[in-house]
Structures are given as C-alpha cells and as structure tokens.
Amino acid sequence: MTIWFLRFTWITLPLTAAPAIADSVTDWSDATRTVLEVLLWTSWSLGVVAVLAPRPLSLTVLRTVAPLFVVVSALAALDAPFALAALAIVATGANAVLAASPPTALACAAGTAYGTELRHPLKVPPALLMGPLPLAVLFVGAGVAGGPLLLADEAYLLGGIALVVGFVVAGFLARSLHTLSRRWAILVPAGLVIVDPMTLADPVLFTREDTKLLEIAPREPPPEPEAVDLRLGAVLTSVAIETHDPIPIARALSNRRGARLVTTPRALFAPVRPHELLGHAAERRLPVRA
Numbered sequence: 587m588t589i590w591f592l593r594f595t596w597i598t599l600p601l602t603a604a605p606a607i608a609d610s611v612t613d614w615s616d617a618t619r620t621v622l623e624v625l626l627w628t629s630w631s632l633g634v635v636a637v638l639a640p641r642p643l644s645l646t647v648l649r650t651v652a653p654l655f656v657v658v659s660a661l662a663a664l665d666a667p668f669a670l671a672a673l674a675i676v677a678t679g680a681n682a683v684l685a686a687s688p689p690t691a692l693a694c695a696a697g698t699a700y701g702t703e704l705r706h707p708l709k710v711p712p713a714l715l716m717g718p719l720p721l722a723v724l725f726v727g728a729g730v731a732g733g734p735l736l737l738a739d740e741a742y743l744l745g746g747i748a749l750v751v752g753f754v755v756a757g758f759l760a761r762s763l764h765t766l767s768r769r770w771a772i773l774v775p776a777g778l779v780i781v782d783p784m785t786l787a788d789p790v791l792f793t794r795e796d797t798k799l800l801e802i803a804p805r806e807p808p809p810e811p812e813a814v815d816l817r818l819g820a821v822l823t824s825v826a827i828e829t830h831d832p833i834p835i836a837r838a839l840s841n842r843r844g845a846r847l848v849t850t851p852r853a854l855f856a857p858v859r860p861h862e863l864l865g866h867a868a869e870r871r872l873p874v875r876a
Contacts, residue, residue, distance in 0.1 A: 587689070588684060588687055588689035588690055588693075589637065589640060589689065589690060589693045591684055592637055592648075592681070592684040592685060592690060593637045593638065595677060595680055595681040595684060596630075596633050596634060596637050596681055597634065597637075598677070599630060599655065599677060599678070599681065600630065602673055602674060602676075602677035602678075603655065603658075603659055603673075603674040603677050603678050604626075605666075605670050605673075605674070606659060606662045606663065606666040606667075606670035606671050606673065606674035607626065607658060607659065607662045607666070607674065609662075609665070609666045609667065609670055610661070610662035610663075610664070610665040610666045611662075615738070615739065617738040617739070617740075618735060618738040618739050620738070621734045621735055621737075621738040622731075622735065625730070625731050625734065625735075626658070629651045629654070629655070630651075632647050632651060633647060633648060633651050633652070635647075636648050636651075639697070640690075640693040640694040640696070640697040641694055641697040641698055642694055642695065642697070642698060642764070642767040642768050643764065643767070644694050644697065645690065645691055645694035645695075645707075645767040646760070646763055646764040646766075646767045648685040648690065648694075649685060649686060649723070649763065649766075649767070650723050650726055650727075650760065650763060652678070652681050652682040652684075652685035652686070653682045653685075653686075653720070653723050654723060654724075654726075654727040655678040655681065655682070656675070656678045656679055656681075656682050657724065657727065658678075659671070659674040659675050659677075659678045659679075660675060662674060663675060688707070688858040688859055691707040691767075691858055692705075692706065692707060692858065692859070694707075694767065695707045695770055699772075701775075702774075702775060703772055703773065703774055704772065704773040704866050705770045705771075705772050706770060706771045706772070706773075706857040706858065706859065706862070706863045706866075707767075707769060707770055707857065707858050708769040708770060708771060708782060708820075708855060708856055708857055708858070709817075709820040709856040709857070709858055710766055710820075711784075711818035711819050711820060712819045712820055713818070713819050714766075719763075719766075722759045722762065722763060723763070725755060725756070725759055726755075726756045726759050726760055726763070728752065729751075729752030729753060729754075729755045729756030729759070730752065730753070730756050732748045732749075732752045733745050733746070733747075733748040733749025733750070733752045733753070734749065736748050736749075737749065765783050765784060766784075768781070768783060769781065769782045769783070769784060770782075771825070771855055771857045771863060773863075773866055773867060773870055773872075774791075775870075776791065776793050776794065777791060777792050777793040777794045777795075777796070777797060777872065778791075778792045778797070778800070778827065778867065778872065779791050779792070780792075780816065780853070780855055782816060782855075783838070784818065784838065785816045785818065785837065785838055786816070786835065786836060786837065786838055787836040787837065787838045787839075787844070787845030788836045788845070790833070790835050790836075790853070792827055792829060792833070792853075794870075794871065794872055796829045796830060796831065796833060797827060797828070797829055797830075797872055797873060798828045798829055798830045798851075798873060799826075799827070799828045799873050799874075799875055800825065800826070800827050800828075800864060800867050800872055800873060800874045800875070801825070801826055801828075801864075801874070801875040801876075802823065802824070802825060802826075802860060802861070802864070802876075803821075803824045803825060803826040803854050805821070805822065805823075812832075812850055812851060812852060813826075813850060813852040813853065813854055814835055814837070814848060814850040814852070814853045814854070815853075815854045816853060816854060816855045816856075817854050817855060817856040818856075820856035821856070823856075823860050823861075824854055824855065824856040824857075824860060825854070825855055825856070825857060825860045825863060825864065826852060826853070826854050827852070827853050827855070828851060828852045829851050829852070830851075831851065832849040832850055832851045833849065833850065833851070834847055834848070834849050835847070835848050835849070835850060835853065864876065
C-alpha cells in the first residue's frame with residue numbers, strides 16, 4: 587500500500603510543489619530558469635519511472651531525488667508565498683518519508699527477485715544516516731545542477747569547472763549510494779542468503795540443513811567472540827542466525843580490495859522488518875524462535 591501512496595504523492599508533485607518553486611524564480615534569467623526547469627522535470631520523470639517500476643536502482647533514485655526535492659522546496663519557501671511554500675514542503679516531505687520507508691525498500695528489492703525468492707533489504711547503517719548519507723545526497727544534487735546553472739548564468743569558466751568536477755563527484759557518490767540498495771537477506775529454496783557488498787566479499791548461504799536457529803538478537807547481546815556482526819551498528823531489533831557447525835564467511839576488507847576468511851557458527855544481521863523475515867522463514871521450514 588505504501589508504494590501506491592508514494593506513486594500518488596510523486597505524480598502530484600507538479601501540482602503541489604511546482605507552483606512554489608516557479609514563483610520563487612521569477613526574477614531569474616530566462617536561460618537559468620529554463621535549465622532549472624529541465625533539471626527538475628528530468629528528476630521528476632526519473633522518479634515516476636522508479637515508482638512505477640520498483641527495482642534496486644529505483645530505490646537509489648528515490649532515496650536521492652526525494653530529499654533533494656525537499657531541499658529545493660525549502661529554498662523556494664524563502665521567496666514564495668506562505669501557502670504555496672507550506673504546501674510544497676509538506677508534499678515533498680511526505681514524499682521523502684515514503685521513499686525512505688521500509689515498504690518501499692521491500693517493493694524495490696522484490697522487483698529483481700527470482701522465482702520464489704523473498705528479498706528483505708538490510709537497514710541503512712545509523713552512522714551513515716547521521717551525516718554522510720545526507721551530505722552525499724546533497725553533493726549529488728549540487729554536482730549535477732551546479733555546472734549547468736552556472737553556465738546558463740554566463741559564468742562560463744566556473745561553470746565549466748563545476749560541470750566536469752560535479753559530474754565526476756556525483757557519479758562516484760551515486761555509485762556508493764546504490765550500494766545501500768543492494769544489501770539483502772534473501773530467503774531461497776535452499777535456506778537464507780545474505781548479500782551485503784559493504785561487509786561481505788561474497789554472498790553467504792545458510793542452508794536449511796546447516797541452520798540451527800533463527801531468532802531476534804538480544805538488544806544488548808553478551809560478548810560473542812565467535813559471532814560475526816554484519817549489522818554495521820543497526821543493533822536495534824536485529825536477527826541472529828546460528829548453524830550446527832561453523833561455516834566460512836568472506837569478510838570484505840575496509841578498502842573493498844580482497845577479503846578475510848573467518849569461520850563462525852553465528853552471524854548477526856539487520857533486515858528492515860526482522861519479525862516479518864522470521865515469519866517468512868518459519869513458513870519455509872527454517873528453525874525459528876519468536
């Protein structure tokens with residue numbers, strides 16, 4: 587249902603947010619205003635495709651464009667009439683919340699599932715949410731828009747530099763943001779697979795025969811020297827999986843080059859809806875403790 591609300595809020599943005607933005611740039615030159623309109627309409631169109639065809643790439647687009655629309659609406663509010671500004675901020679704010687919600691992530695993850703797979707996205711690390719992630723989104727927006735807007739304003743030297751540097755920076759950051767959309771715990775016919783490029787060099791399969799127990803991990807677990815923690819700080823309501831015998835896991839190194847092989851009988855990970863994951867796992871005859 588959430589994805590349908592998101593589709594509604596996204597498709598109606600030209601009616602709810604565009605008037606405030608248009609009113610705030612009436613003093614801009616024709617060329618600069620036209621470039622801004624092209625950038626906004628292009629971003630909105632990419633979002634329309636993303637909400638109508640949920641995929642992991644769609645999730646990256648939504649998580650990037652939706653908060654940028656909030657920023658644009660907030661800047662427009664400085665010059666737009668109060669009523670138009672308030673409507674734009676409320677509409678884009680609701681749109682951003684829906685785009686970042688777990689149901690949207692689940693819908694996008696399911697878009698590339700094979701056969702009877704059930705893909706549950708992993709939570710975004712809290713440390714990224716507290717600063718690096720919002721800054722990365724802002725730099726992507728600035729990198730894409732800065733150069734064209736400066737060139738349209740006839741600042742050719744600065745605009746040319748901003749165009750080249752901005753697109754390179756935006757491309758690098760967008761690739762990093764997309765990594766967050768490709769982190770899943772996947773229920774497959776053979777058991778459970780954890781796919782996480784941020785912590786694992788290769789996906790890890792926990793077969794049904796090897797799995798001893800799936801459970802909600804304690805909020806403040808006791809020291810577990812043999813456990814492999816893949817949660818990246820997302821410890822609130824996470825999941826623990828325990829195997830009968832230790833299994834090998836290829837941990838990704840911090841520089842993403844190479845791997846460190848460890849063996850463990852227990853791993854901790856953080857899906858966005860852990861209780862729902864456990865329910866689906868029980869239906870597939872995996873040993874689950876509520």
